[in-house]
Amino acid sequence: MSLPTSTAPTPPKDSTTAPEALRHRSRLQRSRNRVRTTALFLLFFIGFVSVWHITTAGLDDGGLAPTPAATWDRLTEMLTDAFMLDGPNNVGIFYHLVASLQRVLLGFGLAALVAVPLGLLLGTSRVINDGLDPFIQVLRPVSPLAWLPLGLALLRDSQMTAIFVIFMAAIWPILISTIDGVRRVNPLFLDLAKSLETDTKTRIFKVLLPATLPAIVIGLRTALSTAWLVIVAAEMIVGGRGMGHFVWNEWNALNTPSIVVAIVIIGGVGFVLDRSIAQLQRLVPKA
Amino acid sequence: MPDMMTALSPTQLEREPVMKIEGITKGFNDRKKGFQPVVGTTDVDIHEGEFITIIGPSGCGKSTILKMIAGLESADEGTIRLAGRPIDAPSRELGIVFQQHVLLPWMSARQNVIFALETDPRTKRSKQELASLADEYLDLVNLSHAADRRPHQLSGGMQQRVGIARAFALEPQVMLLDEPLGALDALTRHELQLQLLDLCEKQKRTFIMVTHDVDEALLLSDRILVMGAGPSARIVHDISVPFSRPREVENLDQDPAYHELRHFLLNSLTGH
Structure with missing residues (x-):
């Protein structure tokens, strides 16, 4: 698009045919690429399934390795059910999925509620940040699963x-990204x-907040x-409903095709x- | 100080200056030698309606002086008074136009001007009032047609014009321009110089501009403060620009006094 740079307002009403032709050509190029x-x-897909079939079908392992055919059957079964x-112990995959999503969204939402305001504060105040930074740096590399036993002991639920x-998994990326975002805000805006x-x-x-929004979204x-x-x-580990619980259960039943289906659904x-x-x-605004 | 050609009208001399710069200095503390001044001024009185330009070689600290005047940086010595009161913090009475455009990218040109207007704690205006006022100031810089565009959809010159419109909209007592055209290409720069000339002749305001462009300084200002080279840069000349207004580039170019002044300024900037 050409912008009028002169003081006279001259909107580009009659856009010439040359850019139009160029645009047409690049459109054609794009659809060809698609x-x-x-x-x-x-x-690739056909190749992948073929290799999968060759390596698993006819394997003498008591049907432990999931074949493409068995996985497909299981998939249709799981989707119909x-x-x-x-x-309480025999529910469809949908309810497992909903249970997992619920936990993730709750923990993630709580983390965002804490991390965004805290990040804005720490990004603005060097003093508070330097005081809290050792905590962040030491806790951040800890696998969130390490908190699990502690959670069970303290929350008993x-x-x-x-x-x-x-919450412990989601809070660090949001916090770090928000702090970084605040520091990168154009000082002239302030x-x-x-x-x-x-x-x-x-x-x-x-x-x-608007100036930090791009960084916050990346963190989220x-x-x-x-x-x-x-x-x-x-x-x-915690059991109940959920995709993780489902996968572990199916493993205990040596039902490997279900696990492949679950992996695809999780992905x-x-x-x-x-x-x-x-x-x-x-x-997010364009800079 | 040579060349002290004061050409103030009697009415200006009678009135109290709108701004008094009382020997400000910025520096650092050396452990052995004590306080080392880096940049500073003598006493400068700025009268209402004057266009003052601070000119100096790059790196001499012109922008630092402007930041001190704006209240964005504090002076280590001396005070700056605006209408008698010392400036110790940024204020709406000092409208700043920055070297790079400082338009909030998530707002349109109009919203950027409105933002400056609506944050005024002294006057509450309705949405319609704000919008029409913003359009008025955008019209002043011939940008009515681009009011709804975001900054990234504007050219560099247009972005800077929005910034100028925003500073005007504050109705400040003094406008501070920090190399407002420094980041623009030569053609746009010239165009905007003419527009700025037109603006300051139509809208009688007090301006303090920082630049390193001698022609820009001569075209626009009533008075030019020339800074020496650092370290410890100070104002070495205070020159009155004698050309009558309204000014025309063609007329100036034919005036031998213009070339003499230009020559003098260039020489003092290059240290001859």
Whole structure:
């Protein structure tokens, strides 16, 4: 797009044909590329399933290795029974998924509620930050699962403990990213706010927060994927409903095709979660 | 101090200066030698309606002086008084135009001007009042057609014009311009110099501008303060610019006095 730089307002009404032709050409190029990538994907997929079939089918291991055919059967079975509610211990995959999502979203949401304001504070105040930094640096590299026994001991509730573990997993990326974001805010924005004699509330909500938003969204995105990684492992231990519990249960029943299906579902849902939170980036202003 | 050509009108001399700079200094403390001044001024009185330019070689500390005047940095010695009161913090009475555009990128040009207006704690205006006032100031810099654009959709010159409109909108007692055209290409720069000239002749305000462009200084100012080279840079000349207003580039170019002054300024900047 050409912007009028002169003082005379001349909107580019009659956009010439040359850029239009160029745009048409690049559109054509893009759709051609799309056809190629789709073909390549199908090729890889067929190759992958073939190798999978060759290495697992006819293996004399008592049917432990999941074959593509067995996995496909299990997948259709699990999907038809997805909403089954047959007693407390026999529920469809949907309810496991919902249980996991619930824990992740609760723990992640609580972490965001704590980490964003704390990050804004620590990013603004060097003194408070330097005082708290040793805690952050030592606690951050600890696997969130290490908190699990402590959670069980103190909270005495497996559900709460799982949420607590997710909280501990999600808080660090948000906190670190927010602090970093505040530090990167153009210092002239703050000079401007000062010279306008704005009050603290305006300075935080109208200048600091919007300017830090890109970094916060990056932190939220990292935190949510970390939380989704951790929940499966946490649920293997705390039990109840949930994808992790489901996977562990199926392992105990030596039902490996179910585990493959669960892996695909976990991956797919993780992908959708990441994409949804990435939508927040649309709110983020262009610099 | 040579060349003290004071050309103030009688009415200006009678009135109290709007701003008094009383020998400000900024420096650092050396463990052995004690306080070492880096940049400073003598006493300078600035009268209402004056366009003052501080010019000096790069790195001499012109921008630091402007920051001290703006209240964004404190002076180690001396005081700056605005209408009698010492400046110790940034204030809406000092409208700043920064070297790079400081427009909030998540707001349109109009919203950026509105932001400056609505944060005024003294006057509460309705949404409509704010919008029409903002449009008025954008119109002043010929940007009505771009009011709804975000900063990234504006050219460098347009961004700077929005900044100028915002500073005007504050109706400050003194406008502070920190190399406002320094980051622009030569063509846009010239265009904006003419627009700024037009603006300050139409809207009689008090300006303090920092620049290293001699032609810009001569075109716009009533008075030029020339800084010497560092370390410990000070104002070495206080020159009145005698050309009558309204000014035209063509007329100036034919005036031998213009070339004489230009020559003198260039020489004092290069240290000859």
